[in-house]
Amino acid sequence: MLNNHPIHFYKTARLNLREGQSLAINEESNHYCVFYVSAGKGTLASGDQRIKAEEGKSYFLKDIGKLTTAASVLMSVYMLSWPKEGDILSGFLSDRLAEQAAPRMVPLWEDLQKWNKEKSISARCRFQSLLWDMLAILTDEVEVDTVEEAAELIRNSMSRPYTVAELASKANMSPVSFSRAFRKRTGMTPKEFLNTERMKAAKELMLQKKGITAKEVAQQIGLQDEFYFSRLFKSKEGLPPSIFMKRVKERIAVVSQLFLQDHLLSLGVQPVAAPSYPTVYPASSGVPSYLHQQLEGTMLLNAEKPFKPEDILLTQPDRIIKTPLHNDQLQNVLLSQQEAVHHLPLQQDWRQYLYEISSMVGCESRAEKIGKEIHCLECKVRDELCPLTKKGTWAVLWIRPEEIRLYGQGNHALLDLLFQGLGFQPHPDLHGEGYRIVSLKEIAALNPDKLLILWSHERDVWRAAQSPVWNKLRAVQTGEVYFPDSHEWDPWGPLGRKRLLAELPSSIVKGKLKA
Template sequence: MLSFLTDHTEVDGIEETKKIIRNHLSNPYSITKLADKAKMNPASFTRAFKKRVGMSPKEYLIEERIKSAKQLMLQTKGITTKDVSMKVGVQDEFYFSRLFKQKVGVPPSVFMKRSKERIAVVSQIFLQDHLLSLGIQPVAAPSYPTVYPSSNGLPSYLEKQLEGTVLLNAENMFQPEEILNTQPDHIIKTPLHNGEIQSVILSHQQRVRNISLKTQWNEYLREIASLLGQESKVDRIENEIATLELKVRDEICPFTRKGKWAVIWIRGNEIRLYGWRDHACLDLIYQKLGFEAHPDIPTEGYQIVTVKELVELNADKLLILWSHEKDVSRVVKIKEWKMIRAVETRQVYYPNSFEWDPWGPIGRKNMLINFASSLQNSKLMS
């Protein structure tokens, strides 16, 4: 009990000192003062901090300074490197520039050029993926806090690249003031669910670049590149993705060439049976990676089905995507589940696919890099 209480006190102390560091970047507390705040001696505090956070207090201070610097560069028009350096507590501008390049990979002057043309994304699709692949960081972009709670509402592969971007909660109606406060030169907007109308944005219609919903990932890339004068980069991005798709297809060919597949998403109150085209993820699986679609699945979109209907479908192999373990566990307990052909032959695959979002080049590449190993090690034993 004493150990349990001590651990919790220690955690509370570390979390409090993290807040202190974040709130005093320009005039940071000494290790001694931080240790006092955590009611620990300096040596114990440093060890406990590193164990809890994964880095020393000094390293954490540097990380937070870099994050704050990115935000200042993206969100403050006309700010200079010297101003940024002073605001994050680094008095020597040249030391700050070296430190920033060491941590980010480019100097501050190059980083600021990524947002020279200020773009806000108003969409329920991660169009920031396309922008980043073109070398542009948006000043505002959508996020899904409940879908990705541990990475600021973003897939983990986008989180670091969007430090400094204002993240808009796409799970609710967008707040126009929050968007316009970022002072965008252009707003890239797709149709929103439920026909939401952003009245304040409409009053700034000259800034809005409307993009229709697409069925192919690279249609978004090509249109955004055309809007921003970045067409020269598109072929290289598409060729890189196509090469990776062929590599993965060859790698998994022995695994996919036998049997007809069906893809399902088990949700809280329904099972979705997906079609084989006009969806970036399903197009990738069936068209690019060589999975053979069961002839009785939908052509496009999805159908809500029961377990009994999955039995009747009689698919040789079943791929479960995006599904929470509690929902899968509930469904596999249904009596008819064991009658599904793929279940009987142990050909049900349930990879960790929560971040499989191949609508943009970065997400598509991330999915492909992990695809073969994720799939081949994911048989669902029920």
């Protein structure tokens, strides 16, 4: 019986996650957990599963999980956990729980938290009553995930699409109510969603099916009129299918742990295969969000593991761009296609990659134009930042869960940009290259005038700031600590560099921490 459990058997919490932040849940896998997203959205990863975590939805987690935010808005999550030993609740729960609006659920969660903290018998009774109320709401016989199920039906039946009336019937809703609910969840009408999915499928077919024609693509996505398909594709993507297919006239696969697809895309070439980092960018298929849409149709190879030769060969590449891989990984795929492999040595400057790739694909003049454009943008940003950079010396930190990395004066794309390109003055006692793992005491001994904290999560910065040593730092005392939202800052490619430069001035100002 629930009454046999002490109130501290159950733990409640409310957590706020900022953009790109991740939260490990049930790390020892000895608890069950229910959590509710009251605001924002993200991705929940557990085992081999990745699902969207969205506002108004609850999730039952049986094993280790990782929650990562996706949107720029703050993500708020309520959580209830309890030990598997002695559990009596899991039998009432399933992987799919009823969706409920925040105005109904938040007061309930707040009361659960309130009475969970109290120790009296009265508090225990109130907590137990509220807990059963919440379970009743979450297990209501309501249409759970009707929109997601309808969206999946649309994706899987493009050749014979369902009507709105048919989808509404499957959701036990009227067509008007269904259309309203669908638009609220997806931001599109069912027809708009169908056409969007068709265009995604069309891009994948054009990239992955060598020699396919526009007419064949149209037929495979359920459009019998090739000319209508062409008009629809152009209205959605900004260019006709014939031009899109020219982007992959020569089929290029990137076998690298660098995002060299950034350089290719900037030159107007979309690779048929390219690296991704699913745990770093879980919300955008393993690549930075600014590359996500442009890589629709590209096979994304998991660069966190050794590449599988069969995945690369499946894309039928005409040419492979390869850089040296970590741990000297051997790729058998390259042994049978040496004549098609362009070996690219690791470079010190992003432009070297751009110019060599542009020479390979015959876009040298375009690369020169890109180089000049970014140089002008760097000069503009340097002038904007001058009031901030003209006085004082800087140190750059990455505060991680298990360590603090102090970066040196160069030999790193972002450090070179800051110290050589944008006018930041490195502390003279900084080491030369790479990074060193340091303690706060060592940072205090260095005592730079200004601190720039990059790529870090808020919880790790907050933890460091609780140390008494933190408050002794000159930069902290003078209010010269800057913690911009830099999760996706990657200046190794033209698109990433432009994105970084566009965000840098305002992000640094907004990210200034109070003394």
